[in-house]
Amino acid sequence: MSLLTLPEAVATRSLALTALVMAAATWRYRGDLEAERPAALVRFANGRLRSPESLRFTVYRSRDTAHPRKRHRRILVSETERLCYVGHNFGSGVMRCNSLCRYFVGVLDKDSGQMEVYNAEMFNMQPLLSDNLIPDDAKDYQKKSYREKVDLCIEAFGTSKQKRALSSRHMNAVGNDIVSTAVTKAAANIIDSKGVTALMQDVAQDDVQTISAFLPPCHEDADRPEHVYKFEDILSPTEYEALRVPAAALASATAEDITKKAEERSHCSFVLEELKFLPADEKSRDHKARCLWFLDTLIKFSHLKVIKKKHPMGPECPHIISRKLMKNFTSLTYNNGSVQNLVSASMKAKITAYVILLALHINNFQTDLTVLQNDMKLQESRILDIAKALRLKISKAKGGLGLENDQNHKLGTLSLPLPMQKAPAGQRKRKKIN
Structure with a gap:
């Protein structure tokens, strides 16, 4: 056959x-x-x-x-x-x-x-x-993700470079899984040993410490309020001397000048209000004008996001002040291969602390926090957390400074003895909910 x-x-x-x-x-x-x-x-x-x-x-x-x-x-x-x-x-x-x-x-x-x-x-x-x-x-193959299908193609037909990159990525994924498992296990052990209540208290304390890291040195053993946060820690003598020229316009401002500045909104509400009460004494008047000029510059600087100019506050700002702003109140970030200065959330908190302290030195160590909050465009809880980290006593007051008379203002007072640090209000609320 x-x-x-x-x-x-x-x-x-x-x-x-x-x-x-x-x-x-x-x-x-x-x-x-x-x-x-x-x-x-x-x-x-x-x-x-x-x-x-x-x-x-x-x-x-x-x-x-x-x-x-x-x-x-x-x-x-x-x-x-x-x-x-x-x-x-x-x-x-x-x-x-x-x-x-x-x-x-x-x-x-x-x-x-x-x-x-x-x-x-x-x-x-x-x-x-x-x-x-x-x-x-074939159904098993169809169930795979696009990334998994590409990986299979690389394993079968990829170049040596692609296969090395794939192997490296798989090793990183395994390493991440091991770390994640270890962290989860460690967290579970901590929760079992300390309890949820103790952990919430630790978180609240850590939040206070995080804000405190951006504050000027606090001298708790001081015998007078002006020595708790020294003026030299806010503005050095050299920086203070550099403010003489730009602050001269504020020191010599008349009532008509102040009214014009208010119409143009060239300065923040706190500065415009304080200009109405400049001292008659020339030395005191010059000192307050320098403090107001630097406070106004800090508030304007806090509204920036990414600093793209070498002199972001304009040519009238002294070089030493521009360098202080860039060095002390910005953080470096990398974008498209270039280094940029960024006013991050933590840096804005630091600026807020310095603004509050300047306002305290200007107003005999009591200041209206609500006015500063509106000028800096902050939430009330945020500025109160920073004020409490500065060890201020918070109280209520009525009216003032362009706001409705029936609106409660929060006053911050620096007095001795300093109150004990407490957890921020937002953290306490979360603790109660839990």
């Missing part, structure tokens, strides 16, 4: 030629060898077998016979002395020729000249090099 395979497109011509060559044999189409089971034609992917006649094949068929696609799925398994081979007619590794062509097997009886033609299917037998007999289904 002889075997031959024929694509459907040339089946008639090939059968006719075969009949002429083989003594005018006749053929008959039989369909499948068994019900819905065509003959199997195998091809070994890794070369030619030395003794193919000794091979034995096992066929595994899908049990889901009701499904129109799955009922035709088959797995063909063969084993030699050295390797086990597997072929299948479904999945990602299936041969495309099965979908483009139809194959037939012709069995010729040379005595009668009769050829029986049966349906056939091609299997590509590949050596099995792992314990996984069935490759991953």
